[in-house]
Amino acid sequence: MKYDIADLALAKEGKRRILWAENDMPVLAAIRERFARTKPLKGLNISACLHVTAETANLMRALKAGGANAVLCASNPLSTQDDVAASLVKDFKIAVFAICGENRATYYKHINAAIDHKPVITFDDGADLVNELHTRRRKEAGRIIASMEETTTGVIRLRAMASNGQLKFPVIAVNDAATKHLFDNRYGTGQSTVDGIIRATDFLMAGKKVVVAGYGWCGRGFAMRARGMGAIVIVTEVDAVKALEAAMDGFEVMPMLQAARVGDLFVTLTGNKHVIRAEHFKVMKDRAVVANSGHFNVEIDIPALKRLSKKVNRSVRKNVDEYLLKNGRRIYLLAEGRLINLAAAEGHPACVMDMSFSTQALQVEWVVKNRDKLRAEVYDVPAEVEDWVSRLKLKSMSISIDKLTPEQIEYLATSGEGT
Ligand SMILES: NC(=O)c1ccc[n+]([C@@H]2O[C@H](COP(=O)([O-])OP(=O)(O)OC[C@H]3O[C@@H](n4cnc5c(N)ncnc54)[C@H](O)[C@@H]3O)[C@@H](O)[C@H]2O)c1
Numbered sequence: 001m002k003y004d005i006a007d008l009a010l011a012k013e014g015k016r017r018i019l020w021a022e023n024d025m026p027v028l029a030a031i032r033e034r035f036a037r038t039k040p041l042k043g044l045n046i047s048a049c050l051h052v053t054a055e056t057a058n059l060m061r062a063l064k065a066g067g068a069n070a071v072l073c074a075s076n077p078l079s080t081q082d083d084v085a086a087s088l089v090k091d092f093k094i095a096v097f098a099i100c101g102e103n104r105a106t107y108y109k110h111i112n113a114a115i116d117h118k119p120v121i122t123f124d125d126g127a128d129l130v131n132e133l134h135t136r137r138r139k140e141a142g143r144i145i146a147s148m149e150e151t152t153t154g155v156i157r158l159r160a161m162a163s164n165g166q167l168k169f170p171v172i173a174v175n176d177a178a179t180k181h182l183f184d185n186r187y188g189t190g191q192s193t194v195d196g197i198i199r200a201t202d203f204l205m206a207g208k209k210v211v212v213a214g215y216g217w218c219g220r221g222f223a224m225r226a227r228g229m230g231a232i233v234i235v236t237e238v239d240a241v242k243a244l245e246a247a248m249d250g251f252e253v254m255p256m257l258q259a260a261r262v263g264d265l266f267v268t269l270t271g272n273k274h275v276i277r278a279e280h281f282k283v284m285k286d287r288a289v290v291a292n293s294g295h296f297n298v299e300i301d302i303p304a305l306k307r308l309s310k311k312v313n314r315s316v317r318k319n320v321d322e323y324l325l326k327n328g329r330r331i332y333l334l335a336e337g338r339l340i341n342l343a344a345a346e347g348h349p350a351c352v353m354d355m356s357f358s359t360q361a362l363q364v365e366w367v368v369k370n371r372d373k374l375r376a377e378v379y380d381v382p383a384e385v386e387d388w389v390s391r392l393k394l395k396s397m398s399i400s401i402d403k404l405t406p407e408q409i410e411y412l413a414t415s416g417e418g419t
Contacts (some may be wrong), residue, residue, distance in 0.1 A: 001089070003089045005085040005086055006085065006099045009086070010083040010085075011087040014082075014083030014084040017054040017083065018054045021055050023350075024349070024350035025358075026396040027396060028062055028361060030392060032062040032065045035066030039067035040364075040365045041068035041364060045061055045121075046068045046121045046123070047073070047129065048073070048075050048123035049126075050072065052072060052079065052081055052084055053083050053342070054346070055347070055350050056072065056095075057087070057300075061092055066361075071095040071113075072094060072114070073097040073098055073398075074102070075124065077102045077107045077338070078335060078338045078342065082099065085098050095117075097110035097114060109235070111334055114129065115129070115137050118140070118143065119144070121367065124147060125150040126150050133168070145374070146367040146374055147169065147170075147172070151295055152175050152271050152295070153296060154295070155294035156379070158171045158173070159378050163190050167376045170376060172360055172367065172380075174356070176381070177380070177381035179356070179358075179381075179386045180355065181217045182272060183352050183355050184355065185216075186217045188352040188353065188356075189269065190222045192345050192347055193221075193267060193340055194226065195224065195228065195344075196341040199319075199345050200344040201317070201337065206229060209234060210232070210234070210264065211234045211236065211265065212226070212234070212235050213270055214237065214268065214275070215245060216358075218269040231265075234254060234262070236255060241399050256275065256276065256280055260279075260308075265290075268294050269295050271296075273298045275300070276290060276299070277301040277304050278308060281331060282308065286328075287330050288329075289334065290333050291337075292334075292338065293339055294339075305333065306323070310324055318344075320333075320341060350394070354393065354396075355390075355393055358393075361380075362389065366385060
């Protein structure tokens with residue numbers, strides 16, 4: 001088996017962490033057990049470009065139990081958990097191409113190794129693998145039955161490709177499933193972003209002015225958590241409805257230029273580019289901390305920050321770079337502007353990834369069953385998959401809910417009764 005990882009000797013710790021995560025992923029474990037019996041993915045080559053974490057390892061195990069020949073590469077150069085990669089190779093015989101801290105060339109070499117596996121189904125977190133299949137490796141695109149997209153930024157890229165007529169195979173917008181973004185983006189990113197910032201800096205939230213750029217699913221989650229820890233949270237937005245929602249949720253809302261003057265900590269969660277840029281850095285307080293939890297490392301204009309600096313002290317603490325500005329102030333950039341929750345912490349807790357990855361696993365099975373009906377479009381996850389995942393998750397939490405009575409079903413289906 002070909003693979004490229006940091007160190008096979010890390011496997012023991014990786015296995016411990018994979019099995020620990022499994023405890024909190026009961027829905028995915030149930031799917032894996034069923035897949036092992038029914039083999040819905042028998043003989044299919046699958047290449048996944050996802051964050052290489054203990055939770056992803058459990059998704060890979062489920063795919064393998066279903067009969068797939070699955071390989072994994074990283075969807076971010078800094079998010080790979082090297083011990084997990086080692087255990088996947090050694091203990092679970094799943095090939096991995098990912099090394100934490102890999103440079104851009106190695107990152108793409110690894111994506112290409114995953115394409116060399118000749119996949120018929122792919123997974124992405126940010127559409128980098130699909131993009132490769134539409135550019136440098138486009139001859140391979142004809143073989144793809146479908147691709148699963150895990151994050152908001154990826155879905156935006158893929159919808160743009162579909163509307164330009166460029167998309168060459170069907171894609172499932174797994175991110176857009178309620179069982180994914182309602183929980184993963186909001187509670188997963190919310191909590192793990194706090195976790196990453198604290199691990200990187202030992203920052204005290206209480207009493208600090210925390211500026212949250214973007215009040216979408218991830219931004220809401222992080223703003224909620226930061227407030228819960230006693231921070232004074234300021235939200236910046238470009239969407240009037242989201243801004244109004246943030247204001248009515250009780251947050252201060254203002255433009256970034258105004259927030260930049262008062263913030264102690266800035267976190268971008270927009271999926272957009274250069275949300276914090278030169279004009280903002282220039283007015284920030286001494287020792288302001290800047291981090292990103294959106295998909296790509298372009299939300300913070302790092303080249304502009306470099307241009308404004310007379311010196312950069314790398315790694316003044318792990319995952320913290322100190323930029324000494326020409327105006328004499330210091331700005332601390334966390335994790336080189338990459339996803340702070342994955343670079344400095346462990347990504348989302350397993351409990352929430354149980355829903356995202358159960359949705360992914362069931363969706364693959366659905367794709368295989370419906371392969372002849374699919375066209376080169378972006379598809380939503382069908383309601384039955386979401387309902388199944390939610391019901392099993394509730395059961396695993398010992399929560400039961402009511403059922404509609406026949407009278408209620410009839411009432412909801414007719415318009416006869418009024419005042
Ligand atoms: N860190 C993680 O683990 C993780 C997990 C899930 C998603 N993501 C990524 O986080 C990003 C946000 O995802 P989401 O699901 O919250 O998306 P979303 O579309 O729900 O929210 C993004 C928000 O940012 C706002 N925005 C855009 N440009 C802005 C600007 N210049 N200033 C202020 N606000 C701006 C938009 O109006 C929108 O409300 C995406 O890149 C997504 O891929 C990261």
